[in-house]
Amino acid sequence: MSSFLQMIFEPLKEVYLKFINFLPNLLAMLIVILIGVIAARIVKALLVHGLRAVKFDSWSDRMGLTSAMRKGDLWSKPTEVLGAAVFWVLIIVAFMAGMSTLKLDAIDSLVARFVLYLPRAFSAVIILVFGYIIAGFVGRAVVIAAVNQGFHYARLLAEAVRLLMIVLVLAMALEQLQVAPEIVVAAFSILFGGIVLALAIAFGVGGIDAAKRIIAKESLDRKEKHQEEIDHI
Amino acid sequence: MTAGASASTAAPGVVAPTILPGRTVIFRKEVQQQLERISKADILIGIPSYNNAGTIGHVVRAVQVGLAKYFPDRKAVIVNSDGGSVDGTTEVVTGTTIEDFQSILLHHRVEPAMKIVTPYSGIPGKGSAFRTVFEIAEALNVKGCAVVDSDLRSITPEWIELLLKPIMESDFDYVAPLYHRHKFDGTITNSIIYPLTRALYGKRVRQPIGGDFGFSGRVAKFYLTKDVWETDVARYGIDIWMTTTAVANNFKIAQAFLGAKIHDPKDPGADLSSMLYQVVNAAFELMETYKNEWKQVRGSLEVPTFGFRYTVGLEHVNVNVDRMLNVFREGIENLRDIWIEVLGSGDFRDIESLMRRSNAEFRFPKGLWTRIVYDYAIAFHKKKLPARHLVKSLTPLYLGKTASFIKEVADKGPLEAEEEIDKLCMVFEENKEYLTRSWT
Numbered sequence: 292m293s294s295f296l297q298m299i300f301e302p303l304k305e306v307y308l309k310f311i312n313f314l315p316n317l318l319a320m321l322i323v324i325l326i327g328v329i330a331a332r333i334v335k336a337l338l339v340h341g342l343r344a345v346k347f348d349s350w351s352d353r354m355g356l357t358s359a360m361r362k363g364d365l366w367s368k369p370t371e372v373l374g375a376a377v378f379w380v381l382i383i384v385a386f387m388a389g390m391s392t393l394k395l396d397a398i399d400s401l402v403a404r405f406v407l408y409l410p411r412a413f414s415a416v417i418i419l420v421f422g423y424i425i426a427g428f429v430g431r432a433v434v435i436a437a438v439n440q441g442f443h444y445a446r447l448l449a450e451a452v453r454l455l456m457i458v459l460v461l462a463m464a465l466e467q468l469q470v471a472p473e474i475v476v477a478a479f480s481i482l483f484g485g486i487v488l489a490l491a492i493a494f495g496v497g498g499i500d501a502a503k504r505i506i507a508k509e510s511l512d513r514k515e516k517h518q519e520e521i522d523h524i
Numbered sequence: 525m526t527a528g529a530s531a532s533t534a535a536p537g538v539v540a541p542t543i544l545p546g547r548t549v550i551f552r553k554e555v556q557q558q559l560e561r562i563s564k565a566d567i568l569i570g571i572p573s574y575n576n577a578g579t580i581g582h583v584v585r586a587v588q589v590g591l592a593k594y595f596p597d598r599k600a601v602i603v604n605s606d607g608g609s610v611d612g613t614t615e616v617v618t619g620t621t622i623e624d625f626q627s628i629l630l631h632h633r634v635e636p637a638m639k640i641v642t643p644y645s646g647i648p649g650k651g652s653a654f655r656t657v658f659e660i661a662e663a664l665n666v667k668g669c670a671v672v673d674s675d676l677r678s679i680t681p682e683w684i685e686l687l688l689k690p691i692m693e694s695d696f697d698y699v700a701p702l703y704h705r706h707k708f709d710g711t712i713t714n715s716i717i718y719p720l721t722r723a724l725y726g727k728r729v730r731q732p733i734g735g736d737f738g739f740s741g742r743v744a745k746f747y748l749t750k751d752v753w754e755t756d757v758a759r760y761g762i763d764i765w766m767t768t769t770a771v772a773n774n775f776k777i778a779q780a781f782l783g784a785k786i787h788d789p790k791d792p793g794a795d796l797s798s799m800l801y802q803v804v805n806a807a808f809e810l811m812e813t814y815k816n817e818w819k820q821v822r823g824s825l826e827v828p829t830f831g832f833r834y835t836v837g838l839e840h841v842n843v844n845v846d847r848m849l850n851v852f853r854e855g856i857e858n859l860r861d862i863w864i865e866v867l868g869s870g871d872f873r874d875i876e877s878l879m880r881r882s883n884a885e886f887r888f889p890k891g892l893w894t895r896i897v898y899d900y901a902i903a904f905h906k907k908k909l910p911a912r913h914l915v916k917s918l919t920p921l922y923l924g925k926t927a928s929f930i931k932e933v934a935d936k937g938p939l940e941a942e943e944e945i946d947k948l949c950m951v952f953e954e955n956k957e958y959l960t961r962s963w964t
Contacts, residue, residue, distance in 0.1 A: 349906075349907055350907075352908065353907055353910055354910075431909075432912075432913060434859065435797075435859065435862075435913055435916050435917050435919075436797075436916070437858070438851065438855050438858045438859055438919075438920055439795075439851065439916060439919045439920065441850050441851045441854055443854065445854060445857075445858040446857070449858075522710060522841075523711050523712045523796060523800070524710065524712055524713065524733060524799060524803065
C-alpha cells in the first residue's frame with residue numbers, strides 16, 4: 292500500500308519540488324515584466340512630452356507623414372503613434388527579458404534569436420519611415436518643378452518617381468529583414484527593370500507620336516520662354 | 525592717389541588674410557593696409573560684381589564722374605566687392621579712369637575717388653558682397669554709402685547725387701530708387717513685394733527691391749549687427765532685407781527718381797520660381813522678425829521723393845500670356861492638394877472657377893490675390909510645408925495674376941497701369957486685418 296502511495300505522491304512531490312524551484316524564476320519573470328511595463332509607460336510619457344515640446348506633429352504635417360498615416364486609416368496624432376510604437380517595443384523587450392529569467396532552453400534560444408534580430412528590425416523600420424518621408428518630399432518637389440515648367444504630366448511624373456522610390460525603399464527594408472533576400476533582390480530587379488523597360492517601350496514604340504508632341508511642345512515652350520522679355524524682379 | 529595707381533588685391537593666396545578687430549569678415553592684408561592708409565572717408569560707393577567686365581567700366585565711370593561733379597570736396601571710396609569673376613571684371617574696375625574732365629563740365633581736376641577691389645567671403649551672392657561693403661563702410665566711418673548694380677547700362681552721374689544728397693545734406697538714412705519701368709516689368713515687385721511691404725510697414729516705398737540704394741553709415745553699421753549672413757539674405761534676399769530693415773526700424777526713408785533702369789538682359793534660362801522663392805522667402809522671414817512692428821500699422825504714408833520726374837521712352841516688352849495661363853491651369857490640375865492645404869477649399873474653388881474662363885476674358889480678382897498672398901504668409905508662419913516647396917508652389921498663381929494684369933493694362937498708359945497697382949495696394953491694406961487675425 293505504502294509503495295502504491297509512494298508511486299502516486301512521488302511524481303506530485305517532484306512536481307511540487309520543481310514548482311518550488313521554479314517559483315523564484317516565475318516571480319522574477321513577473322517582476323521583470325512589471326518593471327518593464329512601468330518603464331515602458333514612463334518612457335512613453337517622456338517621449339510623447341518631448342515630441343510635443345519639439346512640435347513633432349507639425350513637422351510630420353509638413354513632411355507628409357500625417358497624410359500618409361491618414362491614407363493608412365491611422366487617425367491618431369503622429370506623436371501618439373510613435374509613443375505607442377515605442378511602448379509596445381519596450382513591452383516586447385520586457386516580456387522577452389522576463390521569459391529569459393525562466394531559464395528554459397527553448398525560450399533562451401528564442402530570446403537570443405529575437406535579440407539578434409532586433410537591430411535588423413529597427414533598421415528596417417527606420418528605412419521605411421525615412422524612405423517614405425523622402426519619397427513624399429521628392430514627389431512633391433517634382434510635381435511643383437514640373438508644373439512651374441508648364442509640363443502637362445506633372446502629377447503623373449511625380450507619382451511615378453514616388454512609386455519607384457517606395458519600391459526601392461520596400462526592397463531595402465525587406466533585404467534588411469532578411470526575408471527571402473535572394474527573392475527580394477530578384478523581384479526588385481525584375482520589377483524595377485520591368486518598369487523602366489515598359490516605359491522605354493511605351494515611349495519609344497507605342498508613344499512615338501506622343502513623344503514627338505511632348506518634345507515639340509517642350510522645345511516650343513523653351514523658345515517662347517526665351518522670347519519673353521518680361522523682367523519679373 | 526590716381527585711379528590708375530589705386531591699389532587692388534593681389535593674386536589669391538599671396539598674402540595672409542586678416543580679420544579686423546570686432547569684425548567677422550576676413551579682409552586680405554593689402555585691403556587692410558589700404559583701409560589703414562585711407563583711415564576715414566565721407567562717401568563709399570559699393571559695386572557688387574560677378575563676371576560683369578562688359579558693363580562695369582561704364583558703371584565705375586558714371587560713379588567717378590558723379591562723385592567728382594557732385595561731391596568734389598568729399599573724400600570718397602569706390603569698393604568693388606567681387607564674387608570671383610574670371611572675365612577680367614576686377615581689372616576693368618582698377619583700370620577705369622576719367623580721362624577728360626572738360627567733357628564732364630569740370631574746369632579743374634578733382635582728386636579721383638580711391639578704389640578698393642576685393643573678393644567677398646561667405647555664401648556666393650549679392651548679400652555677401654554687400655556685407656563686405658558694409659564692413660568697409662564701418663571701418664572707414666563713412667557718412668553716406670550707395671550701392672549700384674554692375675550690369676547697369678542706364679546709370680548716369682546724377683544717380684550718385686540723387687542716392688547720396690538726401691543722406692549727406694538732408695539727414696535721411698535710406699534712399700530707395702524710383703525708376704520708370706515698362707508697365708509689364710517688375711511684376712514680382714508690383715503684385716507681391718510693393719503691396720505687401722506697403723500694407724505691412726505703412727510706407728509707400730515703390731521699389732523696395734530696386735537694387736540701387738543710398739544709405740547712411742549709421743544704417744550700414746546697424747545692418748552689421750544682424751546675424752543674417754548665412755541665410756538667403758546673403759543671396760538675392762538682400763534688397764528686400766535692406767529696405768524692410770530700414771523701414772521697420774524707423775530710419776528716415778526717402779526715394780530718388782533715377783529715370784529708366786536698363787541693365788544687361790537677365791539669363792532667359794533663369795528659373796522664375798527660384799527668383800520668386802528668394803525674394804518672397806526673404807519677405808516672409810522678415811514678417812516673422814518684425815511681427816510686433818507690422819501688426820500695429822494701419823494704412824500707409826507717402827515717403828519724400830527726390831529728383832525731377834520725366835517721361836522715359838521704354839522699349840516694347842514681349843510677353844506670352846497664353847504660356848503664363850497654361851502654367852496657371854497646370855497648377856490647378858496638379859497642385860490641388862497643396863493649394864487646398866494652404867488656401868482652404870473656399871478660395872481654391874474661386875481659383876478653379878477662373879480656370880473655366882477663356883484666355884480672352886481671364887481676370888484675377890484683386891481680393892482673391894490678396895488673400896492668396898496673405899494665406900501663403902500665414903502658411904509660411906505656421907510651417908505648413910517646407911519653405912522652398914511652399915513658396916515655389918505660388919509660381920503658377922503668380923503667373924495667373926501676372927497674365928491678368930497684363931491683359932488689364934494692355935491698352936492703358938503707364939499712369940493708368942500705376943493706378944491699377946495702387947488699387948491692388950489699397951485692397952492689401954483693407955484686408956490686412958485678416959492677416960493680423962490669422963497670425964497666431
